[in-house]
Amino acid sequence: MIKQKADYLAQRKKFFLMRTLIWATVILAIFITGWVITQNRANYFTVVAAVLTLGLAQNLTRYLAFTKYKNPDIDFANDIDLLNDALIxxxxxxxxxxxxxxxxxxxxxxxxxxxxxxEQNPTRGLDDNFFSKFTAKGIEKSHLHFCSIQHRDNLAILLKQIKGVKPIEVAQESNAYVLEGMMV
Structure with a gap:
């Protein structure tokens, strides 16, 4: 079952970019309206527009936070999506x-x-804090597997191994709950 789609990052980027543009448009409209009405930049409209920059800054920051990440390879994602009894x-x-x-x-x-x-080294950049998040929730470090795939052949071998694992519904659902609590 697919829990988060392959185009998630693209959707989030688009969402926050649109909200940023909407906030910018509203702020400019309020500021220009105040300037036209009063013939002066120092007015209440300017104060309201300045306060509204908080919403603009929040959405712009969220957009910029997602820009450094790329969407996953769609072909790999489609192959992974064929797993029926796993959460993806x-x-x-x-x-x-x-x-x-x-x-x-x-x-x-x-x-x-x-x-x-x-990446060639999938555990690069992981510290003890990363693993302690899982162990604190009852997930043993031995249950965390880090896999690097560069070719479709590597993915096929990995998916074959994953298909061989017998499903345990209760553990799978509780691990999903823990993982969703850690995600951005």
Whole structure:
């Protein structure tokens, strides 16, 4: 079951960009209206427009936070989506003390969590804080698997291994709940 789609990042970027443009338009409209009515920039309209920049700043910051991440490979995502008895998350960002860690794909099956990335070293940049988040929620470090895929063949081998895992519904759902609590 797909829990987070492959185009999640693109949707979030578009959403926050549109909200940023709307806020900017409203602020400019209020400021210009006040300037036209009073023939002076120092008026209550300017104060209202200045307060509204908080909403603009919030949405612009959220947009900029997502711009450094790319959507996952659509072909890989389509292959992963064919898993029937696993929970699938695409474009997952998990905050850590050293910065946010991006995983193009995460698959939950039984009590195992597979973090799939395109990097050569999938655990690069992960500190003890990252793992302690999971162990604090009752997920053992041995249940976290980090996989690097560069070719479709690597993905096919990994998916074959994941299909061989017998599903445990209760563990899978509780792990999904924990993971969703950590995601940005």
């Amino acid at each position: 998350y695409h474009s997952v960002i998990i905050p850590t003390k050293q910065g946010d860690k991006y995983f193009p794909h995460i698959i939950l099956k039984a009590n195992l969590i597979f973090f799939i990335t395109y």
